[in-house]
Amino acid sequence: MNAPVTRRNAVLGITAAATSFAVPSILRAQSAGRIVVVGGGFGGAACARALKRAQAGLQVTLIEPNKTFTSCPFSNEVIAGLREIDAQQFGYDRLAAEGVTVAAQAATAVDAQKRSVTAADGATFAYDRLVLSPGIDFHLEALPGYDDAASEKMPHAWKAGAQTLLLRRQVEAMADGGTVAIAIPANPSRCPPAPYERASLIAHYLKTNKPRSKVLILDAKDNFSQQRLFERAWKELYGDMIERIALSQGGRVTSVDPATMTIVTEFGNYTPDVANVIPPQRAGRIAEIAGVADHTGWCPIDPVTFESKLVKNIHVIGDACLGGGIPKSASAASGQGKACAAAIVALLAGRAPETPRLTGVCYNTVAPGYGFLLAGNYQPKGDIFAEVEGGATSPVDAPRELRAREATEAERWFQIITADVFG
Numbered sequence: 001m002n003a004p005v006t007r008r009n010a011v012l013g014i015t016a017a018a019t020s021f022a023v024p025s026i027l028r029a030q031s032a033g034r035i036v037v038v039g040g041g042f043g044g045a046a047c048a049r050a051l052k053r054a055q056a057g058l059q060v061t062l063i064e065p066n067k068t069f070t071s072c073p074f075s076n077e078v079i080a081g082l083r084e085i086d087a088q089q090f091g092y093d094r095l096a097a098e099g100v101t102v103a104a105q106a107a108t109a110v111d112a113q114k115r116s117v118t119a120a121d122g123a124t125f126a127y128d129r130l131v132l133s134p135g136i137d138f139h140l141e142a143l144p145g146y147d148d149a150a151s152e153k154m155p156h157a158w159k160a161g162a163q164t165l166l167l168r169r170q171v172e173a174m175a176d177g178g179t180v181a182i183a184i185p186a187n188p189s190r191c192p193p194a195p196y197e198r199a200s201l202i203a204h205y206l207k208t209n210k211p212r213s214k215v216l217i218l219d220a221k222d223n224f225s226q227q228r229l230f231e232r233a234w235k236e237l238y239g240d241m242i243e244r245i246a247l248s249q250g251g252r253v254t255s256v257d258p259a260t261m262t263i264v265t266e267f268g269n270y271t272p273d274v275a276n277v278i279p280p281q282r283a284g285r286i287a288e289i290a291g292v293a294d295h296t297g298w299c300p301i302d303p304v305t306f307e308s309k310l311v312k313n314i315h316v317i318g319d320a321c322l323g324g325g326i327p328k329s330a331s332a333a334s335g336q337g338k339a340c341a342a343a344i345v346a347l348l349a350g351r352a353p354e355t356p357r358l359t360g361v362c363y364n365t366v367a368p369g370y371g372f373l374l375a376g377n378y379q380p381k382g383d384i385f386a387e388v389e390g391g392a393t394s395p396v397d398a399p400r401e402l403r404a405r406e407a408t409e410a411e412r413w414f415q416i417i418t419a420d421v422f423g
Contacts, residue, residue, distance in 0.1 A: 033058050033348045036117050036127040038107045038286055040064030040092060042071075042330040043318030044133030046337030046421045048100045054345045056099060061125055063117065065106040067091065069422065073330045074414055075160040076194065079168045080201035082368060088160060094423025110290035112311045129344050131306075132292065132299075133318045133337065134284025135159075136190050136328075139297055142280040143185075143255065150258040154275040157198075158190065170274045171202060176210040178273035183253040183263055185280040186220040188298065190319050190328045193225045193364050193374070195278060200230065200366035203238045216272060217244040218265055220252040225327075226364060226374055228396050233366040253277070283320035290314060298322045303380035305343040305353050306336060315340050324384025325376075331361040332378075334421055355380060357388075363410035370400070371407030 037048045040062055048062045069090045077083035092102045105119035110130065117125045138156070140146055146154070157167040171180060180202055184195040199215050206213040224230075234242045245251035250267030256277055263270045263277065282288075282297025292299045292308040299316040300309040306321065308314045317340050318333035326332050339356035346353040358378045365371045372394035378385040394406060 033128045033344075034061075034126055035059065035129050035131065035344060036061045036063065036125045037131040037133065038063045038117065039133035039135060039284065039318070040066070040069055040102075041133060041135055041318060041333065042417070042421055043333030043337040044131065045069070045092070045095060046334040047131050047133065047317060047341050048337075049095055049098065049421065049423075050338045050341035051344065052095075052099050054341060059101070060099070061101040061103060061127075062092065062095060063103045063105060063107045063119060063125065064092070065104060065120070067104050070160040070164070071330070071414075071418065072158075072160045072191065072194070075157070075164045076198045076201045077365065078160075078164050079157065079171065079198065080205040081168065081172070082201065082204075085161075085165060088164075090418055090422040092422070097423075107286050108289070110286065110314070112291065112314065115313060128313070129347070130290075130314045131337075131340060131344075132284075132287055132290060132314060132316045132320065133333070134286045134320050136281040136319045137284045139280040139282045143253065143277075145256040145258065145264075146277060146279050150256060150277075153258040153261065154256060154263075154277040156278050157276060158278050158281075167274070167276055171205060174210065174213065174273045177212040178210070179214050179216050180206070180274040180276065181216045181218060181263055181270055181272035183256075183275070183277045184217060184219045184221065184224075185278055186247075186252075188328065189278070189281050191330075191362070192327060193230075193362060196224060196226075196230045197364045197366065198276070199242055199244075200233065200238075200364075203234070203241050204367045207238060207241060213241075215242045216270065217242065218251045218253050218263060218270065219244060219246050222247045225362075226372065226393075229372050229394060230364075230366065232396055233370065233372075237367050237370065283316075287316065287320050292316055293320075294322075296322070300383065303383065303385050304355055305347065306340040307343075309383075315344065322384065324378075324381075325387045326358060326378040326385040327360050327362065327376075329360055329362055330417060332358065334417060335359060337421075358385065361413065363406065363413055365407055365410055369407050370403045371410045372398075372403065373406050373409070 037044045051060045071088045109118040155163045155167040157163040255264045283293045287293040299321045301321045306315040317336040319328040335358040343353035361375045376391035
């Protein structure tokens with residue numbers, strides 16, 4: 001069981017209580033099991049690595065179409081010109097060196113009866129246990145007018161990479177006095193505080209380079225995570241440069257028209273110079289194909305084993321699962337990956353898995369040298385994860401010295417978690 005979260009152990013990378021799970025030695029004498037992991041983000045890569053480290057004889061295959069993973073955490077700094085994209089990119093060489101078979105393909109089909117996964121090139125991978133970590137996909141039906149073509153004019157930048165750079169170029173090309181609009185969907189969504197961090201860092205860029213410009217937030221929520229911290233920072237750093245229109249004020253975006261750069265809300269239309277439209281979300285497409293997503297678009301799981309409640313022998317981790325109180329974040333995904341690995345090791349050994357206790361850590365940077373922390377502990381309660389005592393958060397009235405220290409800690413946290421997951 002974890003110690004309570006503190007700023008010190010959060011930054012030291014204790015983002016996954018699953019690291020405390022012991023690997024049963026009985027597995028050493030057993031024949032190798034076949035584990036296929038689909039998705040090489042923070043959850044899938046952490047799970048694959050933990051499985052192989054738990055038992056070298058396990059046949060662990062990671063199916064991931066991208067040879068390089070581009071991290072969403074800290075990608076807002078790329079948009080604001082504070083960081084380059086290559087600082088966000090990580091390969092899978094270290095996982096392969098540890099014995100994980102990395103298949104650079106997209107998974108296109110799952111046969112739960114035969115226990116096999118088919119890749120885009122037609123190759124099939126048999127499994128005893130399948131782990132899906134597909135991240136998020138966009139629920140485009142919920143936002144009329146938005147599709148892949150629209151994203152080239154109104155980038156979402158919610159999957160880091162080319163979209164991140166596109167939004168950066170658009171902000172850089174905007175004339176002084178222009179408006180950057182950020183359309184934020186309702187929860188559940190990936191990393192709920194991240195859109196507000198993005199608004200902050202874009203405002204920093206504008207204040208430095210285009211001071212007559214503004215950021216307009218069109219929000220499908222009335223309240224959001226760490227709201228008091230963000231709003232205090234906005235007032236202190238940016239004055240009236242950031243305007244937020246909440247749900248009850250008519251901020252929910254109902255449709256878009258990329259041809260005219262129009263964003264339509266319940267009470268008015270907006271035509272910003274730059275439109276960052278973040279669509280409603282659901283689990284990655286392979287989850288629906290595998291039959292593990294329910295009517296919500298997300299995946300119900302047993303929170304002890306992460307096994308799907310809809311399909312046996314398939315586990316779902318990371319952003320795609322219905323986790324209850326635990327946030328959809330990199331640290332949560334990494335922790336779930338390790339806990340899922342421990343559960344699979346126990347199941348293969350014929351033992352009951354231990355009850356996981358996970359930690360979710362979230363740092364937000366609102367300007368260079370100005371950050372704050374939110375961390376919580378989570379344990380299974382019924383069918384979901386519930387927050388338990390021992391969390392930590394930055395005080396609203398903290399001095400700037402603490403804000404500067406937490407910005408530095410955020411950088412260190414990122415270095416630790418990426419090294420832990422990708423090597």
